Amino acid sequence: MRPSVPEIRLSRRSLLHAGGMGMLGLGLNQLAALGASSNQAGSGLGKAKSVIMIFNGGAPSHIDLWDPKPDGPSEIRGEFKTIRTNVPGIHLTELLPQMAKRMDKLAVIRSVHHGHSSHNGGMHWATTGRPYRVDSTLITPSPTDLPGVGTLVGWLAQRDGFSKGVPPYVITPFPHCDSKVYLTPGQFGGCLGTRFDPYVLDDDPNAAAFRVRNMGLDASLTPARLQERLALLNQMSAAARPIATTQTAQMDIFNEQATAMLQSGKAANAFDLTKEPDKVRERYGRHSWGQSHLLARRLVESGTRFVTTVNGPSITWDTHKDNFNGLKNRLVPPMEQAYSALLDDLEERGLLESTLVVWMGEFGRTPKINNDAGRDHWPGCYSVVLAGGGVRGGQVIGSSDASGAYPKDRPVTPADIHASIYSALGYDYREISYSSADGRPVALTEGSTISELF
Template sequence: MTPPTRCPGPTGLTRRNMLQVGTAGALHLGLTTLLAADEHRTGNSAPADSCILVFLNGGPSHLDTWDLKPDLPQEMRSEFRPISTTVPGVQVCEHLPRLARLMQHCTLVRSVNHDQVAHAPAVYTALTGVRSNVRAGIVGAKATDHPAIGAVVSRHRPAAGHIPGYVLMPYLTAEGAGGPPQPGFLGGWLGKTHDPFLVLRGGDAPDGFNLPAILPGAGMTADRVRDRGDLLAGVNRTATAARAGLTDDLERLQARACDLLTSPAAQRAFLLDREPARVRDAYGRNIYGQSLLLARRLVEAGTRLACVSWAPDANATWDTHGQNFPKLKNQLLPPFDRAYAQLLTDLIDRGLLGRTLVVVMGEIGRTPKISGDAGRDHWEHCYSVLFAGGGTKGGYVHGASDKLGAYPSRNPVSASDIVATVYHALGIAPDLELRDRLDRPLALLPEGAAVREVFA
C-alpha cells in the first residue's frame, strides 16, 4: 500500500483550518486547476486572462436595473427613475449611481433569452450554456451534469502555480432553503477534479464573512500537523472520489492540497486583512462586497475564474416575487452598486481590467407585469447581461428589448451565446470537443456562438 501523502513545509494547519476552506468536498474537489495544470494548456492569444463572474442568483429584474421602460402603464412601470450614464443615450436605475459613472467601461446586452422558467434549470442553462432536460422540481447537482464555465476554464486554462483556478464564493447556492446544491456550478461529467474550490460564508466576523484560515493556528506547528494527520483527514473526507474511479488521482490531489495550503502566494491571496481598511470599506463590509474584493485578489494571484453567487439559496435575494421595489432599493442594489463599482475602479487602477472579463448576470429576468404583492415573477424570455473588460468594447449596448421589456426586438442572444462569449474571451473555442472521464467525446457547447460584436 502506498504510504499516505505528507505535507512538507513551514505552515501549520489545523483540522479547523482545513474545514474552513470549504464544505461539500471543497478541499480536494476544489483542487481542480492544480490537477489540471499538467494538461490541456492553450495559447495566450485570448482577449482575457481571467474572469470574475458576479452571478445575481434568483434573477434580477432587468426592468428595474438596466433596461427601464419609463413610459409603461402603471401596472408595469418601475417605481425607479432612470438616470443618465457616461454613455450618451444609455440610462440605468437611479439606485445604480456608481455604475452610471463607469458605464463607458461596460457593454450591456439587453436581449438575452432562453426557455427555462424555473430556477434550477435556468441556472444550469446560464452557467453551462446547455439546456437542462429538467423543467422543474428539486433535483440538485449531478455527476452527469454538463460542466460549469469555471470547470471548463480550469481544465483548458489552468492557473499557474498553486492558486486554485476556479473558485466559488460565498455560497454553493441551494435550490431552496435547506435544499441540494443548484446544478451548474460543478465539474459534472468532467469529473470532481474540476469542481470549484469553495470559499464559504461562516464564522462570526463583523461583516459576516469568514475567509479560509490557511495561516498556522495558534500553537500548531507543521510537525504537529503531520504527526496528527489532520491534513489528510480533511483530504480523505472525499472518499466518494475513490468510489467514482478517481483512486489514481487521489494521491496527486493530496499532494496538491499540501502545495496549495502551504503556499505563501496562495495564503496572501486569501488574506483580506492585508487590504487597507479603507479598501475593505469601499467594497462594503458585507458578505458580497468582501467576496468581490477577494475575487479581485484571486485573479491578481492567477485564478482564472472567480464566481460570486449572490444568494445562499435561490429564493433568498434577487427572486423578488414580493416587495420587489423595497428589496431592490434597500437591500440589493446599494451593496451591488458599491461593490461592483469599486471592483471596476480597482481593476482599472491596477491595469487589470483589459485582461479581466467581468460578467454580471442572473439566470432569468422578471415579468413586465407587477404582481399583487408588488413583485415581479420569473421571466426567461428577455433579460440583460453586463460585461466589462476582457477585450469588450465599453460604452456599448448590444440588442434591445421591445417596448414592454418582454421579448428581444433586436439582435436576440441566447444563454448559450453568452457562455460562448465568455469562452471566446478566455481563449477557449466554443465548438471544442471535450472528453469525459470515460474518454467519450462530448461537445462543449452543442449550440451557441460568441457575440463578436461586444469585443473591441
C-alpha cells in the same frame, strides 16, 4: 486534437497519496482545485486572463435596472425614472447612478433569453448554457451533470498546466441554490469528476472571525512535522508496488502542488482579507457581497482563473412581492457599491483589461407588475452586463420589445455568453470538447461569440 478528461480511478498508490494528503489536514475535493495535466491552450479573441462572475441569485428585474421602459404603461414601467449615463443615448434606471457614471466601461446585452422559469433550472441554464432535463427547482447535483462555465474554465486551466498555488475556480460566499436546500446542478465537477469541483468558501467573508479553511498548515503542524510526514509518505509510496498510469502520474503532480501550496502560503494569503486596508474594505462595503467582491479581486490578482461571487443568500433577488422597495432599499445599494468598487479597483491596479467581469442572474422578471407590487419569473428576455477582459464598453447589444418581454433584435442565449467568455480567455471553443459520463464528446459550448463585444 480534442482533449478528453481522464477517468479518475483510485489505485493503491493513489489511495496512499490521498491518505497522506489527509494527514496534512486537507480534503481531496479542495486540493483538487490545484490541477495537474498539461496540453496546449487554444487561441481566440480577447485579452482576459481571469473571469469574475457576479451572479445575483433569485433573478433581478431587467426593466427596473438595465432595460427601462419609460414610455410603457405604469403596470410595466414601474416606479423608477430613467437617468442618463456617461455615454450619450444610453439610459439606465435611477437605481444605478454609479453604473451610469461607468457606462463607458460596460456592454449591456438586453436580449438574453432561455426557456426555464424555475430558479434551479434557470441557474443551470444560465451557468451551463444548456437546459436541464426538467425545469424544476427540486433538483440537485449529480456525478453525471454537464459542468458549468466556471468549472470548465477551471478544467481548461488544469489541462493547460495551472500551477499558481491558488484554486483555479472559487465560489464565494455560498454556492448557487434555491432556499439553501436544493443546490444547483452544474456548478461542481459533475461528469468531469470531483477533482474539478470548485473551491467553495461556504462562509461569510465579512464575519469578524472569518478565516478560510484548509488553505494552510494546521496550527499543530509545524513545518518540521510536515517534512516528517512527507518523508513517511514517500517511504510508503516507495514500498508500494509501482503502478504506471496517467491517473497516478497526475495524482503525483496534484500532491506536489498541494504540498507546495501549503509550504508557500500563497493561497492562504490570497484569502486573507485582513491584509487589506480598512478604507479598501469599506469601499467595497462591509457586507457579504462587498467582501466577496474584494476577495474575488485578491484571487484573480494571485492567479485564480474564475471566481463566482454569488449575491445571495439563496434566491434573495426573488421579488414576487414589494419589488420596488426591495430593490431600492435592500438589494441594489450593496450590489452597486460592490460592483462599482470592483471595477474601479481592477482598473486602478491595471487588472481590468485582463479580467472579464460578468454581471448576471438566472433570468429576468415579468414585464407586468403583479397584485403584490412584485414581478414574477421571466426567462423570455433579460439583461447581462460585461466589462473588462478586452470587452468594448459604452454599448448596448440587442434590444427587447416595447414591454421587455422578448428580444426585439439580436437575440442572445446563455451559450453565446459562454462562447464569448471562452473567446475572451483565448480558447477556441469550437475545437475543444470533454467527455460526458457515458463517454460521449461534448462541445465546450453550443453558442457563438458575440462579435460586438470585442
